[in-house]
Amino acid sequence: MGVPASNEHIPSLRRVGETVYVGLQLPLSSAGGTDIAEQTDQVFRSLVARLEEAGGTMADLTKLHTYYLFAGDGADVTAYWERMTAVRLRHLANPGPAATALRVHGVGHGQALIAVDGIAELCRDKQRIMPEHAWDWSIPTPFSQGWRVGEKIYVGGQISADRQGRTIAPGSAVAQTKNTLEYIEHVLHDAQVNWANVCALKIAYKHGGDAEASRQLGASIVAEVARRFPAQRPVITVIGVDLLYEGLLLEIDAVASRDVGLPVRPEYAASHVAPLAFSPGWLSGGELYIGAQSKSDAGQLEAQLEGALAGLAAVIRASGASVGDLVKLNVFLLPGESTETVHRVLERFLSPGRTVVSIVQVAGFLVDGQKVQVDGVALPEQRS
Structure with missing residues (x-):
């Protein structure tokens, strides 16, 4: 799961104008063993490094996503989060980002307990x-x-x-x-x-x-x-x-x-129909937000992922953009599904060097039989 810190096809960061998109940052396979504090320190050092590469700092980090693993229950969960967060506080600016932290089923290699991604805004x-x-x-x-x-x-x-x-x-x-x-x-x-x-x-x-x-x-x-x-x-x-x-x-x-802004609704029949008339895409301020796309009736993971990506591409095209305009892609899949398959399909689908990616294993979806779904952000009129 996740994406290596450096990948010729899938970059670890993408700066467009004053916005920096950072893909999923993972602990090194040898970092900290199974210690959440050490792994948290490692992924936040990686996040800091990515922002510095783009000309920013943690003070520019506006949105932070933290995905972490913990099998306990009750008060133990809060204690675990507080231990993890005590390390995060050493790296965060004050004031810090708007943040979402979710307990998931997998990120990265087998011993990875935490991964982060985010968006930084360099404007004043x-x-x-x-x-x-x-x-x-x-x-x-x-x-x-x-x-x-x-x-x-x-x-x-x-x-x-x-x-x-x-x-x-x-x-x-x-x-x-x-x-x-x-x-x-x-x-x-x-x-x-x-x-x-x-x-x-x-x-x-x-x-x-x-x-x-x-x-x-x-x-x-x-x-x-x-x-x-x-x-x-x-x-x-x-x-x-x-x-x-x-x-x-x-x-x-x-x-x-x-x-x-305005909703974007493609004609392509393979595009996932969002529940309760939520829009497949939304175009506002030069940014296209693409809602979760899936193809749960397509069978195995590879076919489901290809169908989901076809739906995502249809939304992008309906906005007048192309897949090369996709700057951020999230892939959520069930535990036990092959991340190697995900990477193989993404290499066929994505334009090299254009899209940061986060791949995370979650507990489940709303549809029985669904193995994977994708969502993302595209910039139809990219500034760089």
């Missing part, structure tokens, strides 16, 4: 967003609830928690979804936008041992989210994971723009 027109009505982490951190950069707004992962990081409405999907959306709404409000300005949503729902019950949980969360969008709906990615605080069922992050 920035506003940190810290609403009065917000949750907070269980320990002091410099993380931000959101950032406005020019016309674009990044919303960090929002959860149903209080100011001490304690879950609100544990076990209740509807109540937690409403609380989480309310926190997102306050970030949007402070950035002087609303739900009509949302371009993309990522929903991570708790996927436990009962796959069908987990899918029903995920579907109920998506249905509640859909109610916030009576008209046009943004793109959406939905993945089954585990969550940080005990009793949590979901985490949602978002990207919005003061340029409301």
